[in-house]
Amino acid sequence: MQLNNTSKYAIRILSYISNKGQCSAKELSEKLSIPYKFLTKITTELVKADFILSIRGREGGYKLSRESCNITIMEILKHFNEFNHQKECLLGIGMCDGKNKCGMHDQWAKPKKMIQDMFENTTIENLEKNSYKI
Amino acid sequence: MQLNNTSKYAIRILSYISNKGQCSAKELSEKLSIPYKFLTKITTELVKADFILSIRGREGGYKLSRESCNITIMEILKHFNEFNHQKECLLGIGMCDGKNKCGMHDQWAKPKKMIQDMFENTTIENLEKNSYKI
DNA sequence: GTTTAATTCTACCTTTTAGTAGTATTTAAC
């Protein structure tokens, strides 16, 4: 029931960049305790997905490519396949409609809605500042 | 954000056994579309954890070792390491107390409580019957 | 223009999760 590491790292990276304005991969790696090479893999992905933009060369780094209030957690999670179409549910019955549902459906409905709304409504701006530690 | 396959299978297995009374690994494998060898690995684990008891030899199979109303989803998930001590949270800050918390803590608190309560309060008996399909 | 500090690309390695194979053991039915 946890997010995968890549998603967790991505959230913390975006949060840190948001608070810092601009910063390098080296700084991110050190401050967030994320292995440098793995971090750059994720930041490169974040650049391609237009969450951040990169400034190459000396004195370079990353900064947000849009306002932090316009980046929702849900958008990040979807990008890293955390909430894709058929994988959003507990027991993962293939096509769930009125007729076919898994045994947990009724119990899962409310908490699921709540957590999805939370992910939709929470943006990078909303996150607690300076709470980027491990 | 999904449960792992083993946990999902375990819930469906227990639900099916509960509705059927007693049944063999072969039947479980066929009806639940779970690979036979993988299924027996899980049932053996369920026997050791005292969720079910096995009847060996010809005409054998499995049945619940306690009332279905006494088996909570939470207990199953905990057994398969889905909700162990430090792994229950989103961003996974090491030791979260009043001082140290991850950026998502405030937003996550309510949905987390809700889903945990749901897992605590839902038993095998509560699950929708005959909703054991893939 | 050279240096240096930065990002990017390609490819590989490691760990965990998921699944498979084969054999041994148990026990009711005959």
Add this chain to the structure above:
DNA sequence: GTTAAATACTACTAAAAGGTAGAATTAAAC
């Protein structure tokens, strides 16, 4: 007692997630 249908044990393989290595590219600083 032999057979057949069942579970249990040991060990392996495959796929996905997590992480590493090294070289190539970029651009500000000097």
